[in-house]
Amino acid sequence: MALNKPTRYILLALGLLLTLHFLLSATHAPYSDATSISRLSSVWSNGAGGSKYTDHAVPAFPIDSTANFPPVGGNSTGRRANATLLMLARNSDVQGAVQSIRSIEDRFNRDYGYPYVFLNEEPWTDEFKKRISALTRAPIEFGVIPHDWWFQPDWIDESRATEGRKKMEEQGIIYAGSVSYRNMCRFNSGFFFRHELLAKYRWYWRIEPDVSFHCTLSFDPFLYMEAQDKVYAFTIALYEWSATIPTLWDTVKDFTKKYPETVAPDNAMGFMSENGGQDYNMCHFWSNFEIADMNFWRGETYMKFFEFLDKTGGFYYERWGDAPVHSIAASLFLPKSKIHFFNEIGYEHPPNQHCPSDDDVWRKGMCGCDQSKTHDYGPYSCQRQWDRIFH
Ligand SMILES: Nc1nc2c(ncn2[C@@H]2O[C@H](COP(=O)(O)OP(=O)(O)OP(=O)(O)O)[C@@H](O)[C@H]2O)c(=O)[nH]1
Ligand SMILES: [Mg+2]
Secondary structure, eight states: OOOOHHHHHHHHHHHHHHHHHHHHHHHOHHHHHHHOHHHHHHHHHHOTTOOSOOTBOOOSSOSSTTSSOOOBTTBOSOOOOSEEEEEEOOGGGHHHHHHHHHHHHHHTGGGTOOOEEEEESSOOOHHHHHHHHTTOSSOEEEEEOOHHHHSOOTTSOHHHHHHHHHHHHHTTOTTTTOHHHHHHHHHHHHTGGGSGGGTTOSEEEEOOTTOEEOSOOSSOHHHHHHHTTOOEEESOEEEOOGGGOTTHHHHHHHHHHHOGGGSOTTOSHHHHOSSTTSSOOOEEEOTTSEEEEHHHHHSHHHHHHHHHHHTTTHHHHSOOOHHHHHHHHHHHHSOGGGEEEOTTOOEEETTEEEOOOSHHHHHHTTOOSOGGGOOTTSTTBOHHHHHHTTO
């Protein structure tokens, strides 16, 4: 069939344009990236230049943990646990938060796409949301903490609390005079796992601003915990300042006397006490890193335990930390086999770090940490007390 002249010119021009496009695609990577079908379709679906996040960000990874996740890198199965990466932070923590998220993305989550939850007692700034959302394709939710779960309750005797803070300041204890630090410790002890944004999840990995992950993970710690029937995991164990918890252990003993059935057979008491539970040796898991099953905190025993502690006012009259509170609960109410030490996870929260001391683990993880700096068996460590309960 003969084509008329204008049609022939149009086809010729189209042909030339297509040839030019294929030539540029093959020879110029930036041109190819910018014009690829997947790129164009993502620009169209997001709306070019539009907002990249919302308070309930549109997931680039499927939020349903087990569905259709591409196996990549360390994630060889494509399966995920019902888990989230959780950070409590202030808007002013933004740079530290960026550092921590970069680190966990690089060493783990870019292959998994586990969703993030950020919690704050104040509304998040656009700046914070923008800086965090730029770092990952995983879904992110930014939540606000209900007022009564954060601030000092009315029934706390303020003059007694003030007196307690003053006394502690005189002893030179860190955060002695801080009410917000106490709010944070109480929230982390008894409330975070009840937040509506966490309701859909069973597992969490707690991440703080300004931490670093030093080794590449070749496995999924959530799935590991699920498969091995673990409930609570740590990387660093150390001593608490006794001046921050003068009456905590007596309160714990009152609780176990009243509810002896809550104490697990084969528990980890040997980690916390040198004399069968009479005195507390101050050993605890450093809770700025935690991977744990929230159903444990949500369960009847822990809820009863937290209420019992809370109504003494010890979070405010003293300065009870969520680290000893969580650690004591896990060590008493769980069989010790359900608590796990993650040797493979190189982790640093200044001034302490855990770096795998076995060369094969350190090499496999391509760890960037200095093994000689590991906290494991240093003078302030409780790793020996942990080890001894398994021998
Ligand atoms: N939203 C909010 N988060 C807080 C507040 N205080 C502490 N946090 C968060 O709670 C966690 C623990 O607080 P940190 O200040 O790191 O306490 P710490 O780890 O005992 O002490 P550092 O050695 O200073 O890190 C971090 O994730 C903080 O971002 C607060 O007043 N508001
Ligand atoms: Mg911290």
